Amino acid sequence: MQAIIEVSGLRKRFGRNTALDGMSFTVLGGQVTGFVGPNGAGKSTTMRVILGLDAAEEGSALIGGLPYARLRRPLTQVGALLDAGAVQPGRTARNHLLWLAHSQGLGARRVDEVLDEVGLSPAARRKAGGFSLGMRQRLGIAAALLGDPPVLMLDEPVNGLDPEGIVWMRGLLRSLAAQGRAVLVSSHLMSEVQDTADHLVVAGRGRVVADTSVADLIARASRGRVTVRTPARPQATAVLTHAGATAVAGDGDTLTVSGLAAERIVALLNADAVPFSEVAAHRATLEAAYMELTGDAVEFREATR
Numbered sequence: 001m002q003a004i005i006e007v008s009g010l011r012k013r014f015g016r017n018t019a020l021d022g023m024s025f026t027v028l029g030g031q032v033t034g035f036v037g038p039n040g041a042g043k044s045t046t047m048r049v050i051l052g053l054d055a056a057e058e059g060s061a062l063i064g065g066l067p068y069a070r071l072r073r074p075l076t077q078v079g080a081l082l083d084a085g086a087v088q089p090g091r092t093a094r095n096h097l098l099w100l101a102h103s104q105g106l107g108a109r110r111v112d113e114v115l116d117e118v119g120l121s122p123a124a125r126r127k128a129g130g131f132s133l134g135m136r137q138r139l140g141i142a143a144a145l146l147g148d149p150p151v152l153m154l155d156e157p158v159n160g161l162d163p164e165g166i167v168w169m170r171g172l173l174r175s176l177a178a179q180g181r182a183v184l185v186s187s188h189l190m191s192e193v194q195d196t197a198d199h200l201v202v203a204g205r206g207r208v209v210a211d212t213s214v215a216d217l218i219a220r221a222s223r224g225r226v227t228v229r230t231p232a233r234p235q236a237t238a239v240l241t242h243a244g245a246t247a248v249a250g251d252g253d254t255l256t257v258s259g260l261a262a263e264r265i266v267a268l269l270n271a272d273a274v275p276f277s278e279v280a281a282h283r284a285t286l287e288a289a290y291m292e293l294t295g296d297a298v299e300f301r302e303a304t305r
């Protein structure tokens with residue numbers, strides 16, 4: 001099966017609340033795709049629709065070209081971690097996985113392999129009810145990996161993990177993508193996915209507000225803004241606006257200039273002998289770029305409360 005998720009024009013309402021409003025994106029194999037957006041953006045609902053747990057009113061969600069309901073032995077096609085709490089507390093980790101494995105014609109050897117892969121072998125015979133959230137996350141990942149699927153979907157997988165667990169999770173996701181799998185990872189925090197994801201799908205208000213590489217998102221947010229530090233702000237402003245730029249006074253002796261490249265600004269200031277100590281192309285942080293993209297969606301939610 002091809003490692004790909006295709007989501008197209010999903011719409012879904014819960015009562016008067018629009019959860020999905022034309023959600024569309026594609027998740028390709030061989031990379032980690034971060035699915036980010038503020039709380040309520042529709043990430044979990046999208047994942048539930050992809051897995052056939054919720055029905056959309058419009059649109060389609062395909063895994064390897066087929067809707068979930070038409071997948072044969074689904075565990076071998078897609079692995080998912082949605083709610084790490086969803087285990088029978090009285091069952092041991094190993095029995096939980098054995099039960100899942102048997103339902104899909106998989107053997108005990110595979111269960112022991114995945115327990116090892118997620119570092120749970122020492123706790124394999126302990127009851128899952130006594131597990132920490134981090135251990136439950138690992139058990140959830142083990143379940144997702146059981147059928148060795150080409151597509152993986154993980155909802156907030158680092159939730160509850162300690163720093164060591166987070167590093168482990170990042171490494172695991174990267175290695176799964178390196179094996180050619182399509183890996184979709186959601187988070188409401190950009191900081192949780194920015195070091196792991198190759199590609200970003202940014203959601204807000206039930207739709208995609210950006211579908212981009214990490215590098216392009218930073219470039220887009222910082223486009224055309226240059227910080228100029230000068231003891232002669234009025235003079236610099238006059239020269240630069242005359243050349244067609246917009247200059248806004250910032251902190252101290254800085255100007256934020258848009259509409260001209262840094263090299264051109266230097267040339268213009270030099271030509272008119274305007275003193276300056278620094279001309280720096282603005283480089284937005286990924287967090288700032290994310291806030292800029294999703295700010296509307298957050299405000300919208302606050303306003304409707």
Ligand SMILES: Nc1ncnc2c1ncn2[C@@H]1O[C@H](COP(=O)(O)OP(=O)(O)OP(=O)(O)O)[C@@H](O)[C@H]1O
Nearest residue numbers: 014017018019038039040041042043044045046188
């Ligand atoms: N079962 C439900 N019943 C009613 N409303 C729901 C239900 N599930 C989701 N919603 C609503 O749909 C919208 C999208 O929610 P969803 O959980 O998909 O967002 P999310 O991006 O995953 O957010 P979070 O990061 O908080 O999980 C929200 O407004 C939410 O309140």
